Amino acid sequence: MLTGCQHGRNGRFLYLAPDMNKEIVVSGIRSTGFLHLGNYFGAIHNYVKMQQDYNCYFFVADYHSLTTHPDPKDLKENVYRVVAENIASGIDPEKAALYAQSDVPEIPELYLILNMLAYKGELEKVPTFKDKVRLSPNNVNAGLLTYPVLMAADILIHRAVKVPVGKDQEQHLEMARNFAVRFNSRYGDFFPEPNVFRFDQNTVKIMSLDGEGKMSKSENTNATIFLSDDDDTIRKKIMKAKTDSGPTAPDSEMPEYIQNLFLLMHMVSKPEVTDTFRSAFNNCHIRYGDMKKQLAEDMVAFVKPIREKAAELQKDEAQIKRILRNGAEKARASAAETIAGARKLIGINYY
Numbered sequence: 543m544l545t546g547c548q549h550g551r552n553g554r555f556l557y558l559a560p561d562m563n564k565e566i567v568v569s570g571i572r573s574t575g576f577l578h579l580g581n582y583f584g585a586i587h588n589y590v591k592m593q594q595d596y597n598c599y600f601f602v603a604d605y606h607s608l609t610t611h612p613d614p615k616d617l618k619e620n621v622y623r624v625v626a627e628n629i630a631s632g633i634d635p636e637k638a639a640l641y642a643q644s645d646v647p648e649i650p651e652l653y654l655i656l657n658m659l660a661y662k663g664e665l666e667k668v669p670t671f672k673d674k675v676r677l678s679p680n681n682v683n684a685g686l687l688t689y690p691v692l693m694a695a696d697i698l699i700h701r702a703v704k705v706p707v708g709k710d711q712e713q714h715l716e717m718a719r720n721f722a723v724r725f726n727s728r729y730g731d732f733f734p735e736p737n738v739f740r741f742d743q744n745t746v747k748i749m750s751l752d753g754e755g756k757m758s759k760s761e762n763t764n765a766t767i768f769l770s771d772d773d774d775t776i777r778k779k780i781m782k783a784k785t786d787s788g789p790t791a792p793d794s795e796m797p798e799y800i801q802n803l804f805l806l807m808h809m810v811s812k813p814e815v816t817d818t819f820r821s822a823f824n825n826c827h828i829r830y831g832d833m834k835k836q837l838a839e840d841m842v843a844f845v846k847p848i849r850e851k852a853a854e855l856q857k858d859e860a861q862i863k864r865i866l867r868n869g870a871e872k873a874r875a876s877a878a879e880t881i882a883g884a885r886k887l888i889g890i891n892y893y
């Protein structure tokens with residue numbers, strides 16, 4: 543059976559996973575806090591759908607989280623929580639490799655190699671880097687600048703072709719493609735070009751409930767719904783979501799913060815419920831209080847089983863350790879093959 547990277551008939555490399563009929567998928571989530579609906583609908587939701595048909599590598603980006611110098615005593619708990627929340631959301635560790643980035647030393651090795659192909663100017667232009675500089679001007683470290691290079695290493699280490707991420711990560715992915723192309727043109731065809739992958743045509747971006755930017759782990763936590771929020775917290779957050787006095791003309795364009803409520807409703811409520819409120823909006827009869835009450839109840843029902851399962855799993859350290867060890871073993875098998883191939887092409891081939 544063909545596995546990993548082998549020469550095909552035309553001399554080009556073939557990129558084959560252990561199951562040769564499946565394409566390779568990679569994605570990561572930083573272990574910087576509690577997972578929220580943005581992570582769920584923007585990322586994990588897609589992971590769950592992919593694990594059946596693709597060879598999936600999903601990981602906790604704990605090295606990436608070090609850019610902001612988290613307290614060492616929090617790291618383990620953070621990583622365990624992300625693992626538990628991913629499994630509670632439907633990731634099956636038997637189907638997908640679920641691992642911690644720091645358990646795969648081939649990733650930092652490839653990161654070092656790719657750093658030689660990444661230019662200071664292009665890294666400084668990345669919007670997420672500029673945001674971080676603006677938000678924490680006293681901590682503009684080199685890890686922050688080279689964040690997209692580490693992300694490229696995460697992806698290219700498995701020669702992945704599909705990367706399920708939210709819209710905010712598209713530029714990082716474009717950079718990963720650029721590094722792959724640069725490597726290939728300098729050293730020979732080796733890395734496939736990875737692309738953003740989504741099941742839905744529209745890119746899902748969940749806005750913050752206060753209408754300011756995207757839902758995120760670090761900004762306004764009162765306007766972000768976490769998978770660990772209890773029922774009453776969810777209700778309170780949704781009831782406080784930004785609305786207005788409603789449309790004054792039929793079929794008006796929806797403000798972004800209202801569109802976001804409808805998007806959330808579309809994700810968690812029955813289609814006929816969403817349709818009823820959408821018609822009410824179009825006919826100018828909508829009562830946002832009623833809509834939010836309905837959304838709150840549907841959201842509670844949606845989050846509750848995920849929260850409960852994640853909490854239960856987090857208590858079972860032995861199980862989480864087993865999952866991480868198995869995941870790391872699968873990831874290292876694939877990573878070791880890539881690094882061996884890359885070293886050879888570069889000329890690191892001394893023995």
Ligand code: ADP
Pocket residue numbers: 570571572573574579580581582583584585706707708709710711746747748749756757758759760
């Ligand atoms: P955060 O921005 O909350 O720190 P991460 O940067 O760790 O989240 O993102 C993990 C994944 O979740 C990425 O694929 C990202 O695109 C997705 N994601 C994060 N926030 C959102 C959001 N508000 N809407 C859609 N996808 C999101």
Ligand code: TRP
Pocket residue numbers: 568569570571572603606692693696697705706707711714
């Ligand atoms: N940078 C991503 C984020 O902030 C997380 C991430 C790290 C990632 N490495 C990755 C996502 C590799 C996909 C593939 O959301």
